[in-house]
Amino acid sequence: MDTVMSAAVIRPYGDTTGDGMVQVSFTLPLAADKRGEGAALQLAGKMGIDPAMVVHARPIGAQHTFFVVYGRVNHLVEPGKVVVAERDYPLLSAKEVNAAIRARLRRKLVVVGACIGTDAHTVGIDAILNVKGIAGEKGLEYYRECRVVNLGAQVAVAALVEHARAEKADAVLVSQVVTQRDAHLTNTREMSAAFREAFPAAKRPLLVVGGPRFDELQTADLGVDRIFGRGTTPREVASYLIHAVGAR
Amino acid sequence: MDTVMSAAVIRPYGDTTGDGMVQVSFTLPLAADKRGEGAALQLAGKMGIDPAMVVHARPIGAQHTFFVVYGRVNHLVEPGKVVVAERDYPLLSAKEVNAAIRARLRRKLVVVGACIGTDAHTVGIDAILNVKGIAGEKGLEYYRECRVVNLGAQVAVAALVEHARAEKADAVLVSQVVTQRDAHLTNTREMSAAFREAFPAAKRPLLVVGGPRFDELQTADLGVDRIFGRGTTPREVASYLIHAVGAR
Amino acid sequence: MNKLKLDRRTVATARRLAAAAGRPVVDLARSHTTVSVERATLRLAGITGADPDGIPWVNRLVDTVVEQVGLGGGVAGPVFDALQRDGHQDLTLLAQKAAAGSVTFRAETPAAAKRAAARAVKTGLAQVDRRRRERDRLIKRYGDPKQRPWIYLIVATGDIHEDIPQAQAAARAGADVIAVIRSTGQSLLDYVPEGATREGFAGTYATQENFRLMRAALDDTSKEVGRYVRLTNYASGLCMPEIAALAGLERLDMMLNDSMYGILFRDINPIRTFVDQRFSRQVHARAGIIINTGEDNYLTTADAVDAAHTVTVSQLLNEYFAHEAGLEDWQLGLGHAFEINPELPESFRLELAHALLARELFPDAPLKWMPPTKHMTGDVFRGNLLDGFFNLAGALTGQGILLVGMMTEAVVTPWLSDRDIALQNVRYVLSAAGNLHEDFTPGAFIRDRAHTVLGEAVTLLRQIGRQGLLDAIGEGTFGIMRRPADRGKGLDGVAAREPGYFNPAIEILDGPSWTQS
Amino acid sequence: MNKLKLDRRTVATARRLAAAAGRPVVDLARSHTTVSVERATLRLAGITGADPDGIPWVNRLVDTVVEQVGLGGGVAGPVFDALQRDGHQDLTLLAQKAAAGSVTFRAETPAAAKRAAARAVKTGLAQVDRRRRERDRLIKRYGDPKQRPWIYLIVATGDIHEDIPQAQAAARAGADVIAVIRSTGQSLLDYVPEGATREGFAGTYATQENFRLMRAALDDTSKEVGRYVRLTNYASGLCMPEIAALAGLERLDMMLNDSMYGILFRDINPIRTFVDQRFSRQVHARAGIIINTGEDNYLTTADAVDAAHTVTVSQLLNEYFAHEAGLEDWQLGLGHAFEINPELPESFRLELAHALLARELFPDAPLKWMPPTKHMTGDVFRGNLLDGFFNLAGALTGQGILLVGMMTEAVVTPWLSDRDIALQNVRYVLSAAGNLHEDFTPGAFIRDRAHTVLGEAVTLLRQIGRQGLLDAIGEGTFGIMRRPADRGKGLDGVAAREPGYFNPAIEILDGPSWTQS
Numbered sequence A, B: 001m002d003t004v005m006s007a008a009v010i011r012p013y014g015d016t017t018g019d020g021m022v023q024v025s026f027t028l029p030l031a032a033d034k035r036g037e038g039a040a041l042q043l044a045g046k047m048g049i050d051p052a053m054v055v056h057a058r059p060i061g062a063q064h065t066f067f068v069v070y071g072r073v074n075h076l077v078e079p080g081k082v083v084v085a086e087r088d089y090p091l092l093s094a095k096e097v098n099a100a101i102r103a104r105l106r107r108k109l110v111v112v113g114a115c116i117g118t119d120a121h122t123v124g125i126d127a128i129l130n131v132k133g134i135a136g137e138k139g140l141e142y143y144r145e146c147r148v149v150n151l152g153a154q155v156a157v158a159a160l161v162e163h164a165r166a167e168k169a170d171a172v173l174v175s176q177v178v179t180q181r182d183a184h185l186t187n188t189r190e191m192s193a194a195f196r197e198a199f200p201a202a203k204r205p206l207l208v209v210g211g212p213r214f215d216e217l218q219t220a221d222l223g224v225d226r227i228f229g230r231g232t233t234p235r236e237v238a239s240y241l242i243h244a245v246g247a248r
Numbered sequence C, D: 001m002n003k004l005k006l007d008r009r010t011v012a013t014a015r016r017l018a019a020a021a022g023r024p025v026v027d028l029a030r031s032h033t034t035v036s037v038e039r040a041t042l043r044l045a046g047i048t049g050a051d052p053d054g055i056p057w058v059n060r061l062v063d064t065v066v067e068q069v070g071l072g073g074g075v076a077g078p079v080f081d082a083l084q085r086d087g088h089q090d091l092t093l094l095a096q097k098a099a100a101g102s103v104t105f106r107a108e109t110p111a112a113a114k115r116a117a118a119r120a121v122k123t124g125l126a127q128v129d130r131r132r133r134e135r136d137r138l139i140k141r142y143g144d145p146k147q148r149p150w151i152y153l154i155v156a157t158g159d160i161h162e163d164i165p166q167a168q169a170a171a172r173a174g175a176d177v178i179a180v181i182r183s184t185g186q187s188l189l190d191y192v193p194e195g196a197t198r199e200g201f202a203g204t205y206a207t208q209e210n211f212r213l214m215r216a217a218l219d220d221t222s223k224e225v226g227r228y229v230r231l232t233n234y235a236s237g238l239c240m241p242e243i244a245a246l247a248g249l250e251r252l253d254m255m256l257n258d259s260m261y262g263i264l265f266r267d268i269n270p271i272r273t274f275v276d277q278r279f280s281r282q283v284h285a286r287a288g289i290i291i292n293t294g295e296d297n298y299l300t301t302a303d304a305v306d307a308a309h310t311v312t313v314s315q316l317l318n319e320y321f322a323h324e325a326g327l328e329d330w331q332l333g334l335g336h337a338f339e340i341n342p343e344l345p346e347s348f349r350l351e352l353a354h355a356l357l358a359r360e361l362f363p364d365a366p367l368k369w370m371p372p373t374k375h376m377t378g379d380v381f382r383g384n385l386l387d388g389f390f391n392l393a394g395a396l397t398g399q400g401i402l403l404v405g406m407m408t409e410a411v412v413t414p415w416l417s418d419r420d421i422a423l424q425n426v427r428y429v430l431s432a433a434g435n436l437h438e439d440f441t442p443g444a445f446i447r448d449r450a451h452t453v454l455g456e457a458v459t460l461l462r463q464i465g466r467q468g469l470l471d472a473i474g475e476g477t478f479g480i481m482r483r484p485a486d487r488g489k490g491l492d493g494v495a496a497r498e499p500g501y502f503n504p505a506i507e508i509l510d511g512p513s514w515t516q517s
């Protein structure tokens, strides 16, 4: 994680530098009349949009109205203050990862993967783990020095802990795709708590979680070592793993 | 104009009451990398969206990125504090308007209309003035007791003032559709200033302006008597005119 | 319709091969039972309610019977025997006693107990029949949708009390069919939850009470809009037979019900699935319910072009299994989907070829056409456009049931406004271009593609015929998921039927075909 | 293409009637001149620059000549006469002197002055010819777009320095043609502003310098993307002839140029318009510029179904006037638009009928197909969908130039992101369904509609033939706008050509047709 220093302050761009233009849509539980539009403008105002134009208001049933608002947002964006989960490790090729594992571990790196809870979306974790991979990159199974155990979908946390122990996992990779009612957060916290309880700190496998809707900065909050979001590729994960496992 | 009293506080509705969910899109003058996404999240945060998810980031050239963000806005909407330009006059039928003009003025009501400045969008003002009308309602020309002089498009303010004087206009109706660089506001202010200069207050015709992007609450600021927005119908205008002219 | 100029002989061959591949699996289904088939039977016989932990009494009862006398003889005999011995007439009370450990079950069932069991099950099936007649009456009263395809919308809030107003709003806005999406995880529960529920994740639990509440609400709305609004749920997962029974009892109108979905996407044991499947379909047949099969799902894990023929093969198998279970053509909402990568040149014309192939292979089935999901992204503007082309493909190829796609597919379960935008989209396309099929005469590109897919399907069916369907599934033929017959969830709830196997529901459902009265 | 099975005889009749209706107007154009025609002639002869108030020297000069000797004899003669008498060779200097009141002009022009004038104008036209050859060379070098329709995108920031990067971004993202929209109000200016400008409203001023800057920027981008990116502006309004000349000098590639737009939508005097029109088209013909006519505009004020035949009539008139002025078929970007109310049942099929009618009536013209604007609303999601169906109609009916619609049509002039979303939309439709025309065989509905529109067009043309085109315009035949011939702006800038009328540009342009070297 790091913070960039950059002097500039920027604004959203509609068609002219600095115009600050944005588009917003939402539904309010109000009828589609002038009062409803006024409420939409009020909300836009609270969001910092001024002037705001309600360009579309469409009743959905008698008690809800959908609004589209365009306008100029008066916030300044300070790229210098943006905090991102930067890659703080070198991005290696498969060959380099294999060599690093041989050099640093002198044995195979063991990875246990699963979708936990009731989540059955395996395409994401499979993309990272299976040979097939994604975006032209092969998954971890393809790395000669990795041993991958992919437990599949809807794995209970207790079972995951047991497998991790039995396989002597260096890292546990968990996928969470369903986010409704913050399912992904609840499940991840449950998982990390269970590992912390089951393993002494030094022996605990690396906990890595991924899925399209995670905030990569939330590691501490979720009790995991690393979070990977939308569009992750296997190489990034492999590079991270050898970096982090090697550092232990 | 009035303020409604209502106890309730509401939030945007995604799929559950109170979830506060909204959608936002904008372009930032930044490259499409993690830093760019971080900046998008920062802006979303300043708009009061938390948690915010960047669900789409697409580079437009090397220096701009388009973002789509979904998330929960933490502002409360207070419908009780919404101020709207309520119709503070009775909505009359054409027959009633004609009767009221006869009763109150004892002569025809004279209306002069135009698109001023360089604006050539006449469809809106024509919808209000021409017999053809809009949304099934006939325009003011159809009202037997109205005399309508429609000057058409791109009328200079000076010419409008002259016509208003020559026709002894009770009301001047001005349309402004082009809003880029606030053209509509600039032109309206120029127009109202010219009328104030050319007429003593008591003799000045009623100044009415309309167009799809006006804020109906801005009358004082623009120096006009009334503003009509998106979706106005001729009856509303006719009812207002006899109400306001009659009141003089 | 014969726009593709399909070769009738090839089509007949494909059907014959599908039947050959399916027959051994039907034999398997006819020679086994499962805990859920038995529980469904008892549900038809009248058992209801759950223990204080929410475990249904029917589960407690069946578990006790299986513990004492095993599953292979069927559960209805021992249960009605115990009931008669006990002097009680109430299955639920019996279940409570059994759970307390105070009932002993016997393997052999006297004829009187069998008769009592058959009577009870008949009462349940009579209720199913009444529901079916009621549906017919309501359709007559309120009318069917004016247009094809029927417009099918999902609600998925997780809370039945949010679902209901949203479903009603959708129906008012033009939905012909409402599907209440099920909570994640329910398919792996080996019991059906009880009561009205408000805590699902990305879907609402399928319970008898939720069925009842939603059906009643939609009956109100049907009256209001002057159009019978259909209700859909899922007869899928470990409790497929029971949910089918509950759907029949509560007059649901359609059910997602696929011969292989549970195997492939929920890792449910193949034998468990095929046995449950057959029973559930027999119940659906009786209830006049339209099934929706799940071929669309394959295209989320496999590529829609490469695996196009696996969809055709699965449709042919689903058709065979459905007919075998007594379903008629009008009940076969065979699934397929608009899932070709939109970046692929000619993707739309390829979609048309696939969709038209399904249409012409199953001319009398109300095909269920599923929207793009896999290639939807967070770009909701593009998403709404893709959905529009999906709607157009549906209209051009005469699909029967159109599951309306949402621009937020890659983001959230549908918002109220997403449904409204999606419905506008459908309405525009159907009104503006709904009759464009009159001007649509597939040229060589589309025809050739359809012929290729059909050819590949025949080849694959031959291959499956040689190796057996179970082995083919084991090897990842469908959706690239490998599912061996001896693995997967719920296998311990399967038993071979023993010689004296008694199940009054199956006797009736397997019997000479009853006619709708 | 003959998908509509149009009757060749009816088509021939329509063309004959259009020629008959147009001929008197051409006679009018040939017997009058305007201040702008004269200014354009002097611009070709080399005059440049503006006075400190921004009024071009050419205006000052022509105004002085007209004041002193009138307009009807042409301005070039008196000007070159004065120039020779003065001993000067520089028109701009002469203009400055004239503005200062120190030049006296004479009505009669000696032969030597006429020769000098002709030489000067020839130099200008030679530059136009060079530009044309340069275009041909660059097209050969960088190539034409791979696909039809060409993708046409607008920029409209009002500031040439914001326009340029946006235009380049659009070209990189796939635009084949960039149109720089003009500031509101420019069409009513009776002079062409000078220099690079940054203060337009909803568009950027058309100036020679802005033309030059944008063309140079797009030359860079053409090289970068390996495709010649065309540039469009407006030869329209009171300065149509001059802007045509500037476009030829600066190698613009297309120009909006309609025979009636200025009359109908800018209330410019009809005679002024037709005279200016003819000259501007002769220059376009010579410059190898493709014109874009403005029939789409009618459908913003009139109903697209009711007034469909007025579009056809206008296209036929535009074609006649264009041919008469020397334009070839490949230069005729005849306009039409997707403006039928999307709520109207069958709206899409009606659009197809209209678009295909245009296609088949003008098989060799690169028709310019305009997107929905009138029925676009603030619902940007629906907007993007409509634009997708517009794109599809364009592909199905083989349109030549596709003006890309923006989802924000009803909201703002296009944002950077709007163009990107719109381009994605076009790319998807062309890639996924660009060849769907192979499967498109219009049925009776579409054919009948096209025949009806053609029939109505013939009837209207007959009517116009009877009453005269000027009267028809006066009565509101097009776009429901009534524009009498003796009203409207710019009439005072028109004069009947007097017996000795001298205009070397017109002599050359009216002369035996030159061939492209």
Ligand code: B12
Binding pocket: A118, A119, A120, A121, A122, A123, A124, A125, A127, A128, A134, A173, A174, A175, A176, A177, A178, A179, A180, A208, A209, A210, A211, A212, A213, A228, A229, A230, A231, A232, A233, A237, C181, C182, C183, C184, C185, C202, C203, C265, C297, C300, C301, C373, C374, C375, C376, C377, C408, C409, C410, C411, C412, C413, C414
């Ligand atoms: C395919 C799919 C399915 C398939 C899943 C097949 C399978 N075996 O996985 C099927 C059809 C079975 C399915 C079913 C359901 N689905 Co689904 N599905 C999708 C869909 C279309 C695509 C998901 C996907 O495969 N993406 C492609 C992969 C490669 O991307 P990814 O998961 O983001 O993974 C990448 C990164 O996030 C990261 N990553 C992900 N995990 C991990 C883990 C680690 C360790 C690392 C390092 C990285 C990493 O790397 C990956 C590669 O870049 C999405 C919609 C969409 N377009 O996104 C809905 C979606 C995810 N599904 C959804 C739902 C609700 C369901 C159901 C619950 C619906 C229901 N009630 O019936 C069911 C049940 C599923 C269940 N119990 O979980 C919702 C979730 C809503 C939400 N935000 O909560 C979505 C968003 C659709 C929607 N809008 O409603 N689904």
Ligand code: B12
Binding pocket: B118, B119, B120, B121, B122, B123, B124, B125, B127, B128, B134, B173, B174, B175, B176, B177, B178, B179, B180, B208, B209, B210, B211, B212, B213, B228, B229, B230, B231, B232, B233, B237, D156, D181, D182, D183, D184, D185, D202, D203, D265, D297, D300, D301, D373, D374, D375, D376, D377, D408, D409, D410, D411, D412, D413, D414
């Ligand atoms: C039709 C149209 C044209 C026609 C106009 C024909 C005519 N005679 O009016 C033509 C083709 C000529 C045209 C040209 C241009 N247009 Co235009 N046009 C439109 C379009 C498609 C529809 C406008 C319309 O007619 N709406 C229907 C009427 C009924 O609605 P309305 O105007 O809102 O009026 C209602 C209310 O607002 C109100 N009202 C309006 N006026 C008044 C006045 C009074 C007194 C009252 C009481 C009420 C009232 O009552 C009306 C009835 O309900 C819009 C896009 C859109 N879909 O909105 C673009 C649009 C308005 N045009 C636009 C532009 C930029 C132009 C051009 C400048 C482009 C160019 N540079 O070449 C040109 C030049 C025009 C000029 N000099 O002004 C932009 C304006 C952008 C902005 N926000 O600043 C728009 C939004 C398109 C866009 N996204 O770029 N246009």
Ligand SMILES: Cc1ncc(COP(=O)(O)O)c(C=O)c1O
Binding pocket: C182, C183, C184, C185, C186, C187, C234, C235, C236, C237, C256, C257, C258, C261, C266, C292, C293, C294, C297
């Ligand atoms: C046949 C079938 N059953 C069930 C489901 C839903 O999955 P779950 O098993 O999570 O209820 C689907 C998915 O759409 C399906 O197609």
Ligand SMILES: Cc1ncc(COP(=O)(O)O)c(C=O)c1O
Binding pocket: D182, D183, D184, D185, D186, D187, D234, D235, D236, D237, D256, D257, D258, D261, D266, D292, D293, D294, D297
């Ligand atoms: C032929 C033609 N000229 C000019 C314009 C632009 O209008 P203005 O006169 O404001 O430049 C248009 C509108 O699109 C047009 O079609």
